[in-house]
Amino acid sequence: MEKQVLFTIFGATGDLASRKLYPSLFRLFKRGELAENFAVIGTARRPWTDDYYREIVLASISSLSNDKRQAELFTNHFYYQSHDVSDSGHYATLKVLGEKLASQYQTRGNQIFFLAMAPRFFGNIAQHLKSEKVLTGKGFERIVIEKPFGESLSTATELNDSLRQVFDESQIFRIDHYLGKEMIQSVSAVRFANPIFEALWSNQYIDNIQITFAEAIGVEDRGGYYDGSGALKDMIQNHVLQVLSLLAMEKPVKFDGDSILAEKVKALQAIRKYSHEEAKESFIRGQYVSAKFDGQDFIGYRSEPKVAEDSRTETFVAGKFLIDNERWAGVPFYVRSGKRLTEKGTRINVVFKNESNPLFENVQQNVLTIYIQPTEGFSLTVNGKQAGSGFEIDPLRLAFRHDAEYFGNSPEAYETLFLDALNGNSMNFSHWEEAKRAWELIDVVREAWDSDSSELPEYPAGSMGPIASFKLLEKDGRSWNWKPDEWYRKRGKL
Ligand SMILES: NC(=O)C1=CN([C@@H]2O[C@H](COP(=O)(O)OP(=O)(O)OC[C@H]3O[C@@H](n4cnc5c(N)ncnc54)[C@H](OP(=O)(O)O)[C@@H]3O)[C@@H](O)[C@H]2O)C=CC1
Ligand SMILES: O=C1O[C@H](COP(=O)(O)O)[C@@H](O)[C@H](O)[C@H]1O
Numbered sequence: 437m438e439k440q441v442l443f444t445i446f447g448a449t450g451d452l453a454s455r456k457l458y459p460s461l462f463r464l465f466k467r468g469e470l471a472e473n474f475a476v477i478g479t480a481r482r483p484w485t486d487d488y489y490r491e492i493v494l495a496s497i498s499s500l501s502n503d504k505r506q507a508e509l510f511t512n513h514f515y516y517q518s519h520d521v522s523d524s525g526h527y528a529t530l531k532v533l534g535e536k537l538a539s540q541y542q543t544r545g546n547q548i549f550f551l552a553m554a555p556r557f558f559g560n561i562a563q564h565l566k567s568e569k570v571l572t573g574k575g576f577e578r579i580v581i582e583k584p585f586g587e588s589l590s591t592a593t594e595l596n597d598s599l600r601q602v603f604d605e606s607q608i609f610r611i612d613h614y615l616g617k618e619m620i621q622s623v624s625a626v627r628f629a630n631p632i633f634e635a636l637w638s639n640q641y642i643d644n645i646q647i648t649f650a651e652a653i654g655v656e657d658r659g660g661y662y663d664g665s666g667a668l669k670d671m672i673q674n675h676v677l678q679v680l681s682l683l684a685m686e687k688p689v690k691f692d693g694d695s696i697l698a699e700k701v702k703a704l705q706a707i708r709k710y711s712h713e714e715a716k717e718s719f720i721r722g723q724y725v726s727a728k729f730d731g732q733d734f735i736g737y738r739s740e741p742k743v744a745e746d747s748r749t750e751t752f753v754a755g756k757f758l759i760d761n762e763r764w765a766g767v768p769f770y771v772r773s774g775k776r777l778t779e780k781g782t783r784i785n786v787v788f789k790n791e792s793n794p795l796f797e798n799v800q801q802n803v804l805t806i807y808i809q810p811t812e813g814f815s816l817t818v819n820g821k822q823a824g825s826g827f828e829i830d831p832l833r834l835a836f837r838h839d840a841e842y843f844g845n846s847p848e849a850y851e852t853l854f855l856d857a858l859n860g861n862s863m864n865f866s867h868w869e870e871a872k873r874a875w876e877l878i879d880v881v882r883e884a885w886d887s888d889s890s891e892l893p894e895y896p897a898g899s900m901g902p903i904a905s906f907k908l909l910e911k912d913g914r915s916w917n918w919k920p921d922e923w924y925r926k927r928g929k930l
Contacts, residue, residue: 448478545574559598616849659742729898813837
């Protein structure tokens with residue numbers, strides 16, 4: 437059903453707005469979720485006009501439609517207001533424009549504020565929305581905020597406190613765009629709609645779980661932000677721990693936001709908080725250096741734009757989390773994420789135990805793989821008989837994969853999340869209790885690294901990370917379970 441709402445996008449001239457927000461709103465428009473009764477106010481400092489803003493929005497959706505009229509109908513709902521968010525006068529103008537558009541588009545006072553800006557502005561914007569009475573209480577009023585949610589437990593707490601002075605938790609939608617991805621949402625389906633997996637989902641049958649978030653791209657034009665963050669805070673604190681909690685949580689009593697949240701928080705609470713010494717043992721980092729890969733020359737991280745020449749920021753992290761509860765005692769959750777790796781690939785490997793087999797030799801571990809991107813799907817490695825007259829065991833792969841981008845049948849993560857925010861469904865957003873626990877776990881690792889002045893491990897652009905990442909599993913008698921790792925090994929890097 438068509439939604440009635442006024443969106444205000446702070447940071448409307450930025451990268452995220454053009455690459456993700458406008459295309460996602462357009463997809464909702466094409467689906468009829470947004471039709472007549474919506475308007476968008478874009479705001480930032482640049483002195484743009486409505487017409488120029490609409491051209492920018494039009495350009496951002498150009499690959500999504502050949503129908504010029506449809507695209508123009510959509511962009512006609514966009515309005516631009518130039519201002520600095522720390523200027524109170526900004527909000528008075530915003531209020532007047534908002535009220536005019538609310539009446540023109542009959543949005544029933546419903547408002548969504550999307551903060552596509554650096555987090556240091558979030559508290560300030562929220563306070564002004566209240567003090568300058570942009571919030572009217574007439575319809576639903578929700579605030580959607582981007583990552584990162586703080587830079588440590590203390591800054592995240594400060595940020596949360598300032599938001600909570602204005603909005604209650606049910607009005608705050610903290611984006612973790614991985615939660616909007618089709619296959620991340622499928623994790624619960626795999627676990628709880630398949631008795632064969634539900635029955636095996638514990639330390640009795642699972643040996644270890646591996647979560648890989650590999651990126652082929654480097655830091656691109658985000659060096660300014662990334663150099664102050666690094667892979668640990670950019671990916672592990674949020675996306676990776678969210679996925680881990682979905683894999684580890686107990687079965688919720690109901691499949692709804694509150695029940696799932698309660699179980700995810702319990703799972704996060706059960707993750708062992710390391711001492712600094714344990715953190716050094718269990719987490720490794722690395723930074724990519726220049727290398728030739730696939731016939732192309734790649735520069736090293738320190739030569740990237742807006743990155744310090746002597747930067748010690750990690751572009752790769754691998755680590756081991758342990759969960760101290762009955763279900764997971766003794767099962768390591770290995771995680772890794774990095775930039776400029778061999779290929780883009782986000783996947784989860786659930787590696788099952790392989791007790792000694794009295795009948796056959798060469799029996800391989802069963803592995804359930806959940807492919808998140810760039811292709812989506814599942815595979816299960818099972819042992820079968822090698823074709824032929826003898827009786828040799830051979831691993832076979834039962835696979836269902838499709839290319840999500842090619843078939844275009846999966847909604848964009850931001851499209852799903854926008855719709856959830858419109859429906860007031862916070863199931864696929866990150867909550868304060870989760871963010872807080874994640875920072876408690878991550879702060880320890882960061883502190884351990886910050887107190888360690890030894891040389892930062894390097895890895896060549898195009899590889900699968902530093903050798904220490906392989907050693908991390910080797911010392912537990914295990915290995916990463918993915919083809920590019922084999923490729924790396926075969927080149928004699930280990
Ligand atoms: N880009 C991405 O892929 C991703 C981004 N994010 C997060 O999204 C947020 C935005 O990122 P991104 O779009 O890349 O950043 P950009 O730097 O591209 O955009 C920042 C925006 O903020 C505006 N802005 C800055 N200062 C002010 C001010 N004082 N008053 C009003 N507007 C201001 C800028 O406009 P102007 O200069 O005209 O004022 C611009 O529109 C960040 O929190 C980032 O971490 C998260 C995941 C991915
Ligand atoms: O949040 C972030 O995610 C992207 C990776 O997202 P994906 O959907 O393309 O897998 C990452 O590149 C970026 O550094 C990080 O901030």
